[in-house]
Amino acid sequence: KKKKVQWDPADVKAELLKKYPPKVARKRAKQIMINEALENDTPEITANVRSTPGIITMRGCTYAGCKGVLLGPTRDIVNLVHGPIGCSFYAWLTRRNQTDAGLDGENYINYSFSTDMQEQDIIFGGEKKLEAAVQEIYDLMHPKSIAIFATCPVGLIGDDIHTIARLMKEKLGDCNVFAFSCEGYKGVSQSAGHHIANNQVFKHILGEDDTPVEGKFKINLLGEYNIGGDGFEIDRILDKCGITNILTFSGNSTYDKYATAHHADLNTVMCHRSVNYVGDMMEIKFGIPWIKVNFIGAKSTAKSLRKIAAYFEDQGLIDRVEAVIKEEMPEVEATMADVRSRTEGKTAMLFVGGSRAHHYQELFKEMGMKTISAGYEFAHRDDYEGRQVIPDIKIDADSRNIEEIHPEADETRFNPRKTPEQMAALEAAGVKFKHYDGMFSDMDEGTLVIDDVNQYEAEKLVEIMKPDIFCAGIKEKFSVMKLGVPMKQLHSYDSGGPYAGFRGAINFYQEIDRLTHSRVWAYLKAPWQESPELTAAYVWE
Numbered sequence: 001k002k003k004k005v006q007w008d009p010a011d012v013k014a015e016l017l018k019k020y021p022p023k024v025a026r027k028r029a030k031q032i033m034i035n036e037a038l039e040n041d042t043p044e045i046t047a048n049v050r051s052t053p054g055i056i057t058m059r060g061c062t063y064a065g066c067k068g069v070l071l072g073p074t075r076d077i078v079n080l081v082h083g084p085i086g087c088s089f090y091a092w093l094t095r096r097n098q099t100d101a102g103l104d105g106e107n108y109i110n111y112s113f114s115t116d117m118q119e120q121d122i123i124f125g126g127e128k129k130l131e132a133a134v135q136e137i138y139d140l141m142h143p144k145s146i147a148i149f150a151t152c153p154v155g156l157i158g159d160d161i162h163t164i165a166r167l168m169k170e171k172l173g174d175c176n177v178f179a180f181s182c183e184g185y186k187g188v189s190q191s192a193g194h195h196i197a198n199n200q201v202f203k204h205i206l207g208e209d210d211t212p213v214e215g216k217f218k219i220n221l222l223g224e225y226n227i228g229g230d231g232f233e234i235d236r237i238l239d240k241c242g243i244t245n246i247l248t249f250s251g252n253s254t255y256d257k258y259a260t261a262h263h264a265d266l267n268t269v270m271c272h273r274s275v276n277y278v279g280d281m282m283e284i285k286f287g288i289p290w291i292k293v294n295f296i297g298a299k300s301t302a303k304s305l306r307k308i309a310a311y312f313e314d315q316g317l318i319d320r321v322e323a324v325i326k327e328e329m330p331e332v333e334a335t336m337a338d339v340r341s342r343t344e345g346k347t348a349m350l351f352v353g354g355s356r357a358h359h360y361q362e363l364f365k366e367m368g369m370k371t372i373s374a375g376y377e378f379a380h381r382d383d384y385e386g387r388q389v390i391p392d393i394k395i396d397a398d399s400r401n402i403e404e405i406h407p408e409a410d411e412t413r414f415n416p417r418k419t420p421e422q423m424a425a426l427e428a429a430g431v432k433f434k435h436y437d438g439m440f441s442d443m444d445e446g447t448l449v450i451d452d453v454n455q456y457e458a459e460k461l462v463e464i465m466k467p468d469i470f471c472a473g474i475k476e477k478f479s480v481m482k483l484g485v486p487m488k489q490l491h492s493y494d495s496g497g498p499y500a501g502f503r504g505a506i507n508f509y510q511e512i513d514r515l516t517h518s519r520v521w522a523y524l525k526a527p528w529q530e531s532p533e534l535t536a537a538y539v540w541e
C-alpha cells in the first residue's frame, strides 16, 4: 500500500507551470507527473523529447553520451575527438570512472586526444588532419584500437570519418580503427549517443576473438561504469561468489574484454538506459540472454546475486551466494540501523541521468528516507513505466548491421506497456517475459516524477518541498547549496564512492547521515537574503 506525502502534488505542479507561456506549460505538464495508481497501470509520461529552447536543461549532448559515457571508461582504446579542442578538453577526466591499468599497464584514459580543428579545417575539410592524427597516435603509442568521435562541426561540413577509419585500419594492419557519428546535436540528449556507441561497439569489436574464456559461471555486466570504484566493489563480490565477469561494459574495460564477451552465458544489465541495445543485440546475435540487475543498495545487491545464481540453476553457486550474503550483511545492517536512528523520515529529491534517480532510491529506502520527487534527464518512457520484453526476435546470425536486426527497439517490438491481463494471457500462452520496474511503481503515491527538470523548476521544488537532501549533478550543485539545502552529486559522487554493493552501501549511509545533519547549510545566507534592499549602482549615475 502506498503512503501519502504531505504536499498536495497538484498545487506543486500548478506552481511549477505558472510562470510558463501557455505552449511551454502544456508541454511541461506532460513531463511533470503526479505519481498515482491508475487502474492496473502507471501514468503515461512524455520523455526523450526535445528540451524547450531558452530553458536551462540539465541535459548533455550526444557526443557526451557516446564518447564520455560509453567509450570513455575503456582504458586501452584511444579516444580521438575530431573537432575543435573544447569538446575534448571539457570531456577530459571529468567523469570519475576509475581504472586499474592491470599487468599490461596500457591506459590512455589520462590523455586527451583531439584533431584541434581550426577555421581553415572547417572551410576546407578536416579529413587529412584526422588521417594524420590517427597515424601520429599509432606511431607514438601503438594502441590495439583507435576510436574516432565526431563533434558538431564535423557533421555540418561532412567529413567522412568512417571512410578515414576504414582506410587507416587497412593501412595500419594491427590496429582496429572505427568511428562514431555522434555529433552533439544529433539527438535530444546523451541518450542518442548511447545508442550510437552500442551499435558501433557491437559492429566493430564484440565477439571478434574466439579464444575461450575460463570460468564455470560466466557473465558480462552491462551498463556499469566504475564511477568512484563501483565496478571494483561489484567485482569483489562476484569473485567471492565464484562468478566470472568477462566484461564490464564499460567500467575499467579493455579491448580484449569486449572482443571475448560473447563467451558469457548470461548478460546482466545494470544501467538499462545506456546499454539495453547491446543486451538485445547480443541476445539476437550470440543467443546470450540478459537479465536486469541492480547493485545499488545492499538488498538489491543480494537480490541481484540470487537472481544470477537462480539463472544458473546450480546448487553449489546458490549456496555460495547465500554464504557471501550472510558474511557481508551483518556490517551493512549494523551501520544501517545506527544511521537510520537519525535519518528515518527524512526526505530526498533525485534528478539524475537515466537510471540512478531510480536505483539510488533503494539506498535512501534502506535509510528510512523518502524520495518525494525524482526524475531523469534523458530516460525513455520504459525507464519510468517499466518494460516487459517479449522474445519474439528473429535471429539473423550473419548480420552485424544493427539497423537490419534491431529496428527502433523501444517503441515497437518491445512494448513498454502491457496491462497485467495482457501479460497473464501471454504468459499462459507460454511467452516468457523479461521484465523490470520503472520509477513510477517504486515510488510512493502523490510523489512528483519529473522528466528533464530544469534549473527553474529545481529551485522552485526545493523552495516548496524543502527536501533534506537534493541529488543531481555539478550544474545544480551550487544553486541548491545556496538555497541552504545539502546537495550530493550522484554522477561523480563528489569525491566519494564506491556506493555500489555492500561496502558501497555502508559508505553511502555514512555520507548521507553526515550531510543531512550538517548545520552549515542552515547558517548560509546570501548577501541579498541578509539585505534584500540592496540596490544596484549604475556607472552612469
Ligand code: CFM
Binding pocket: 065, 069, 095, 190, 223, 225, 227, 271, 272, 273, 274, 352, 353, 354, 355, 356, 357, 490, 491, 492
Ligand atoms: Fe547510466 Fe551512468 Fe546513468 Fe548514464 Fe550519465 Fe553516469 Fe548518470 Mo552521469 S550511463 S544513465 S549517461 S547510470 S554519466 S554512469 S551518472 S548521467 S544516471
Ligand code: HCA
Binding pocket: 060, 061, 064, 065, 068, 069, 094, 095, 096, 190, 353, 472, 473, 474, 475, 489, 491, 492
Ligand atoms: C555527461 C556526464 C555526466 C555529467 C555529470 C554532471 C557525468 O552527461 O556528460 O552533470 O555533474 O556523470 O559525469 O552525466
